[in-house]
Amino acid sequence: MRRMIVALVAAALAPAAAAQNVKIGVVTFLSGPAASPFGVPAKNAAEFVAEALNQGAAPKPYEKRGFGGANLELVFVDEAGSTTTQVTEFRNLVQRANVDLVIGYVSSGNCLAIAPVAEELKKLVNFFDCGTPRIFEDGKYNYVFRTSPTATMDSVGAALYVRDAKPGVKSIAGINQNYAWGQDSWGDFEAAMKVLVPNVEVKTSQMPKLFAGQYNAEISALLSAKPDVIHSSFWNGDLEALILQAGPRGLMKQSLTILTTGETAMHKLGNQIPDGTVLGARGPFGPYAPNNQYNKWFHGGFVGKYKEQPNYASYQMAQAFLGVKAAWEKAQDANGGKRPSAEQVGAALKGSTFEGPGGTVRMAIGGGHQAIMETAYGTTKLDKGKLTVVNVKRYPAEQVNPPEGIKSADWIKNGFKK
Amino acid sequence: MNQLISVGVDGVIYSAWLFTAALGLTLVYGVMKIVNVTHGSFYALGAYAAASLTGAWLAAGYPPMLSYLVLLAAALLVSVVVAPVIERGILRFMYAKDEVVILLITYALFLVLEDVIKLVWGVNPYYIAQPYALLGSFTVGGLAHPTYNLILVVLALVSGLGLTWLLRGTRVGKLLRAVIHDPEVSRAMGINVNRYYLVTFTFGSMLAALAGAFTAPTVSVVPGLGVEIIVLSFAVVVIGGLGSLPGAALGAVIVGMVRSASVHYWPEVELFVIYFVMAMVLAFRPRGLFSLAEPRKI
Numbered sequence: 001m002r003r004m005i006v007a008l009v010a011a012a013l014a015p016a017a018a019a020q021n022v023k024i025g026v027v028t029f030l031s032g033p034a035a036s037p038f039g040v041p042a043k044n045a046a047e048f049v050a051e052a053l054n055q056g057a058a059p060k061p062y063e064k065r066g067f068g069g070a071n072l073e074l075v076f077v078d079e080a081g082s083t084t085t086q087v088t089e090f091r092n093l094v095q096r097a098n099v100d101l102v103i104g105y106v107s108s109g110n111c112l113a114i115a116p117v118a119e120e121l122k123k124l125v126n127f128f129d130c131g132t133p134r135i136f137e138d139g140k141y142n143y144v145f146r147t148s149p150t151a152t153m154d155s156v157g158a159a160l161y162v163r164d165a166k167p168g169v170k171s172i173a174g175i176n177q178n179y180a181w182g183q184d185s186w187g188d189f190e191a192a193m194k195v196l197v198p199n200v201e202v203k204t205s206q207m208p209k210l211f212a213g214q215y216n217a218e219i220s221a222l223l224s225a226k227p228d229v230i231h232s233s234f235w236n237g238d239l240e241a242l243i244l245q246a247g248p249r250g251l252m253k254q255s256l257t258i259l260t261t262g263e264t265a266m267h268k269l270g271n272q273i274p275d276g277t278v279l280g281a282r283g284p285f286g287p288y289a290p291n292n293q294y295n296k297w298f299h300g301g302f303v304g305k306y307k308e309q310p311n312y313a314s315y316q317m318a319q320a321f322l323g324v325k326a327a328w329e330k331a332q333d334a335n336g337g338k339r340p341s342a343e344q345v346g347a348a349l350k351g352s353t354f355e356g357p358g359g360t361v362r363m364a365i366g367g368g369h370q371a372i373m374e375t376a377y378g379t380t381k382l383d384k385g386k387l388t389v390v391n392v393k394r395y396p397a398e399q400v401n402p403p404e405g406i407k408s409a410d411w412i413k414n415g416f417k418k
Numbered sequence: 419m420n421q422l423i424s425v426g427v428d429g430v431i432y433s434a435w436l437f438t439a440a441l442g443l444t445l446v447y448g449v450m451k452i453v454n455v456t457h458g459s460f461y462a463l464g465a466y467a468a469a470s471l472t473g474a475w476l477a478a479g480y481p482p483m484l485s486y487l488v489l490l491a492a493a494l495l496v497s498v499v500v501a502p503v504i505e506r507g508i509l510r511f512m513y514a515k516d517e518v519v520i521l522l523i524t525y526a527l528f529l530v531l532e533d534v535i536k537l538v539w540g541v542n543p544y545y546i547a548q549p550y551a552l553l554g555s556f557t558v559g560g561l562a563h564p565t566y567n568l569i570l571v572v573l574a575l576v577s578g579l580g581l582t583w584l585l586r587g588t589r590v591g592k593l594l595r596a597v598i599h600d601p602e603v604s605r606a607m608g609i610n611v612n613r614y615y616l617v618t619f620t621f622g623s624m625l626a627a628l629a630g631a632f633t634a635p636t637v638s639v640v641p642g643l644g645v646e647i648i649v650l651s652f653a654v655v656v657i658g659g660l661g662s663l664p665g666a667a668l669g670a671v672i673v674g675m676v677r678s679a680s681v682h683y684w685p686e687v688e689l690f691v692i693y694f695v696m697a698m699v700l701a702f703r704p705r706g707l708f709s710l711a712e713p714r715k716i
Contacts, residue, residue: 240638
């Protein structure tokens with residue numbers, strides 16, 4: 001009888017105890033082509049960081065358990081499927097799973113669709129990876145944040161690196177996937193190059209279908225055009241297929257080839273990437289991450305747990321958690337130690353500055369909702385069978401991100417900060 | 419001039435790859451009247467099996483030159499094991515149903531097999547780049563092309579000519595053509611039609627697996643690999659006429675050449691041009707360029 005009473009009391013207390021947890025919806029690709037390069041590394045990072053935070057094992061100032069002493073409970077949702085599906089899943093997370101906030105989204109299309117719904121439901125959302133600058137340039141939100149920089153930074157950084165690494169560049173060409181990401185990336189890169197080198201000639205812009213897989217003809221066209229520089233924002237299998245097919249044909253030897261998301265391939269393809277290829281990591285992540293205590297903790301812990309290198313999507317997810325944690329605890333302190341509301345966390349996150357494994361993150365644009373960071377590019381060099389990056393150049397946040405209130409496209413067109 | 423040669427070479431390579439991938443689809447439709455969406459699954463299975471087996475072969479230190487035979491063996495193995503299970507276990511109970519219903523069933527099987535692939539191989543990519551670079555390269559029109567691409571051309575020629583010989587020059591082929599012409603009469607004449615369906619489905623799937631296996635060294639083998647190929651293969655066989663071998667060959671050449679020309683001369687329309695050609699062909703010949711004459715049945 002006594003046992004039964006104890007069990008009943010425990011059962012009655014359990015929901016109360018669970019209610020103390022901070023329930024976080026984590027949305028990323030768990031299936032489909034984006035799962036391997038982005039979704040799964042990001043999910044692993046979310047699990048690692050949440051576990052470490054729950055154990056109070058993160059470095060200062062993140063040493064407090066969970067968020068302000070409340071344990072984190074993660075609810076994972078697969079981002080694969082249509083935008084409509086994602087909006088439905090988001091509503092389910094908020095209205096059925098009763099999450100306190102959502103961290104997620106790789107696809108820019110999904111971010112654009114989720115932002116107004118988050119606003120309608122008054123639920124805090126932190127986009128960790130998607131790149132389109134349009135979210136805060138075309139809209140104004142109270143509950144929506146992005147703790148990673150936009151794709152503008154990648155393209156402007158790439159153009160600056162080309163100028164520095166290949167002075168006297170006369171011609172460029174591109175091979176990008178034929179959808180918003182590829183077209184925007186090439187558009188920004190081309191515009192930035194025309195600012196830096198006004199007479200630069202665009203030899204060809206190849207736009208194969210997403211997941212086309214076979215690029216022999218495109219590689220021939222690029223080889224025939226003989227541009228000084230080739231730009232590509234390919235990702236996943238497309239990026240790897242391009243490297244595998246272009247490498248043996250000498251494309252990367254003939255032209256300086258800049259792969260803006262190339263870091264995701266360097267851990268897997270290693271010695272297939274020819275020396276002299278320029279790799280980007282969408283920010284100071286992976287091989288470009290600073291040697292700070294957060295990176296030592298995150299990189300070491302991640303490799304220890306998963307026996308593989310974290311890529312830039314992992315870093316972006318980690319800093320998304322740390323940014324919200326810092327804001328949560330600041331809001332909780334201001335609230336007399338009581339659990340803060342979404343509005344209070346949002347107010348604390350807005351315009352904040354925090355440190356992460358990628359360095360300093362400043363929520364400086366988009367009305368304090370959009371992060372800016374420095375970025376870096378480097379050139380590959382095989383060293384004793386291991387792919388390394390050399391000639392790494394870093395560009396300060398203000399040089400590669402537009403100032404507050406100015407749209408990326410206008411900023412680039414008007415000469416940006418060279 | 420060099421650019422024109424490049425268009426030709428790239429077009430031939432792409433056409434050869436497309437033809438090998440589409441051949442099984444048109445064969446299965448020709449014999450069984452099934453638009454077989456699992457064709458994409460067998461392409462992916464062939465690629466995964468090739469990546470695993472060839473990877474293991476090379477890791478064990480066996481001669482890399484023999485890895486081409488391992489690619490071949492992987493395709494044979496996976497199709498001989500999986501295709502009969504699908505045909506005997508599911509499809510044979512559906513033959514009496516409408517073509518659209520069978521199409522939906524194969525689509526459902528395609529989705530199931532996509533998840534089976536993820537269960538077996540996970541979501542991380544597989545690479546076997548060595549066979550691609552092993553044979554060196556040749557130069558045409560001033561541009562280097564991996565010699566491996568010639569294997570794709572040879573594979574397409576052997577597959578196409580071999581299948582034509584099988585259908586035209588052998589007793590089995592003649593019986594199969596009788597089944598294509600009229601399964602009911604063939605059955606009445608003592609032909610074991612079910613056995614021919616099993617063999618055709620397995621052989622068609624094997625061709626898809628073969629295309630996947632020989633594509634594996636040129637790409638990273640990732641989930642979703644079979645989606646793109648089914649759309650392209652369908653475009654090729656529809657242009658040529660469903661069920662027609664010469665049609666598939668001509669369809670592949672048209673798509674390959676048109677795509678190659680657009681990439682070199684007008685890259686902005688590359689995506690649009692394949693489906694524009696398909697729309698034009700269907701506008702003037704709704705059953706494709708080589709549509710087979712059908713006997714009237716009263």
